[in-house]
Amino acid sequence: xxxxxxxxxxxxxxxxxxxxxxxxxxxxxxAVRAEVRERVxxxxxxxxxxxxxAILVGDDPASRVxxxxxxxxxxxxxxxxFGHRLPAAMPEGELVALVRRLGRDPEVHGILxxxxxxxxxxxxxxxxxxxxxxxVDGLHPVSQGRLLAGQPGLRPCTPLGVLRLIDTTGxxxxxxxxxxxxxxxxxxxxxxxxxxxxxxxxTLCHSRTADLAGEVARAEVVVAxxxxxxxxxxxxxxxxxxxxxxxxxRRAEGKLCGDVExxxxxxxxxxxxxxxxxxxxxxxxxxxxxxxxxxxxxxxxRAA
Ligand code: NAD
Numbered sequence: 318x319x320x321x322x323x324x325x326x327x328x329x330x331x332x333x334x335x336x337x338x339x340x341x342x343x344x345x346x347x348a349v350r351a352e353v354r355e356r357v358x359x360x361x362x363x364x365x366x367x368x369x370x371a372i373l374v375g376d377d378p379a380s381r382v383x384x385x386x387x388x389x390x391x392x393x394x395x396x397x398x399f400g401h402r403l404p405a406a407m408p409e410g411e412l413v414a415l416v417r418r419l420g421r422d423p424e425v426h427g428i429l430x431x432x433x434x435x436x437x438x439x440x441x442x443x444x445x446x447x448x449x450x451x452x453v454d455g456l457h458p459v460s461q462g463r464l465l466a467g468q469p470g471l472r473p474c475t476p477l478g479v480l481r482l483i484d485t486t487g488x489x490x491x492x493x494x495x496x497x498x499x500x501x502x503x504x505x506x507x508x509x510x511x512x513x514x515x516x517x518x519x520t521l522c523h524s525r526t527a528d529l530a531g532e533v534a535r536a537e538v539v540v541a542x543x544x545x546x547x548x549x550x551x552x553x554x555x556x557x558x559x560x561x562x563x564x565x566x567r568r569a570e571g572k573l574c575g576d577v578e579x580x581x582x583x584x585x586x587x588x589x590x591x592x593x594x595x596x597x598x599x600x601x602x603x604x605x606x607x608x609x610x611x612x613x614x615x616x617x618x619r620a621a
Contacts, residue, residue, distance in 0.1 A: 337583045340482055340561075340590045346598035349481065350394055353605045357395040360612055367612035368397040369427040369453065369604075370419045374412065375405035375435040384431050390601045396608055399425060405435040412438065413446040420448035426615055427453035427608035450614065453607040455507070464510050471607050476507040478599025479540055479561050480515070486559050486588040488538065490515040496532050498522045498549060498576070499542035504563055508540050529553075541576035551581020560589040563596045 357367060369391055373384045384400070391398040401415065419425045428451045434440050444452075449459035455473035463470030483490065495512050499505035500523040509521045522532050524543075533539055533553040541549045542563035554560060554577075564576030575592030583589050590596055 337586065338486075338588045339583070340485060340588050340595060342478075342482065342590060342595040342598045345482060345485055346478075346602035349599070349602040349606055350390070353396075353602070353609050354394045356609045356613065360609070360616065361395070363616060365612055365616045366395070366397050366424075367426050367609050368399060368424045369429060369608045370399040370401060370422075370425045371429045371431065372401045372403065372412070372415065373431045374403045374407055374438060377433075377435070380431045380433075384429075387429065387601055387604060390605055391608070394605055396605060397424070407438070409438050409442060412443055416443060416446040420446075420451060423615075425451065426612035427451050427604075429454055429604070451611055453604055453611055455607070456503075461502070461507075464507060464514075467514060471611065472511065473503065473507045474603040474607060475504055475563060475596060475600045476511050477603040477606070478596055479504075479508050479563065480511050481599060481603070482561055482590060482596065483538060483559055488559050488587075490517045490538070493517045493537045494520075494535055495538040495540070496520045496522060496536035497540045497542070498526075498529065498533070499540075499544075499563070501542065504542040505540075508542065508563075512538075512540075539577075543576045545576055546574050547576070547578045549577040549582070551578040551583075551585060554582045554585040556585050557587040558585070560586045561596065562590050562592050565592060565597065 360367060371384050371387055373380055388398045388400060416428060419428050428447055430443050432440055434443065444456050447457045449457045452460045452471050455471045460470050464472055490512065495517040497505050497509045500521055505521065509519045512519045520532055522529055526532060530553045533549060534555055536555060536558055538559045540561045540563065544564055544566060546566035560577055560582055562575035562577040566574050568574055573593050579591065
């Protein structure tokens with residue numbers, strides 16, 4: 318239902334549309350957490366407590382905050398968390414051995430390696446040591462391959478959060494013209510594959526795209542993930558479009574902003590996510606959801 322007081326525009330294909338509705342990522346993330354809490358309770362009735370192991374190497378302050386927040390979020394929904402804080406000088410072989418050991422630990426259902434790792438540790442080598450069934454960040458090559466092949470598996474958290482936000486708008490993705498700006502392994506490519514899985518028509522744009530303005534202007538759904546403040550101009554947005562802004566950029570005065578020019582885009586978009594308060598809160602919520610999914614699948618595999 319459009320909000321009261323909404324402004325309407327007409328679109329030949331989509332009909333009467335409300336414009337300028339902001340999607341509150343904190344509200345949607347709270348709904349996801351509530352669902353996770355219920356699933357945790359159902360698992361508890363079967364004697365299973367979902368567990369997430371978080372590995373933090375070195376003392377990067379931002380990484381410490383992220384891992385701390387994830388631990389608190391776990392506690393809030395009844396997921397047990399196992400913190401592993403390791404020195405930056407940790408030999409890669411020992412880190413890999415820890416990841417493998419956690420892979421065999423029946424109390425651990427999800428393993429999270431906080432990135433970036435301090436050099437010379439290689440993220441790829443550590444991620445490849447993960448058990449794909451516990452790869453709650455969806456970064457292992459097997460998880461990525463399963464996504465590409467359309468097979469069940471754990472999907473990366475931020476892209477899952479993007480899809481969930483799109484779904485709150487009620488837009489039908491089947492056949493919809495969608496544009497993803499950014500082709501990173503972490504965000505752009507998996508978002509494109511998840512949209513494809515939902516039968517959207519997907520255009521994946523990047524730094525060499527010839528006519529970004531033209532591509533965005535045709536899109537009923539735009540997902541921006543470039544890390545360039547204001548790259549997606551408000552005037553490019555097709556009236557009534559759903560705009561999901563993944564970008565996190567810091568302005569000169571210290572404030573955060575996204576990749577989309579927010580105010581001018583909001584005047585044309587049907588729905589738009591703010592930065593901060595849009596995609597950001599969804600990432601941790603989807604990490605919790607993935608951990609419970611991994612625990613449910615482990616319990617089902619044991620029961621089989
Ligand atoms: P990245 O640097 O790995 O990839 C950026 C992508 O943008 C590249 O594929 C590049 O081709 C594209 N790009 C760059 N300039 C462009 C241009 N002029 N036109 C079109 N495309 C262009 O970044 P990433 O890891 O995908 O992250 C993107 C943004 O999303 C960053 O701001 C990051 O901080 C943010 N992010 C947010 C969350 C969250 O939870 N909200 C999670 C992950 C990433």
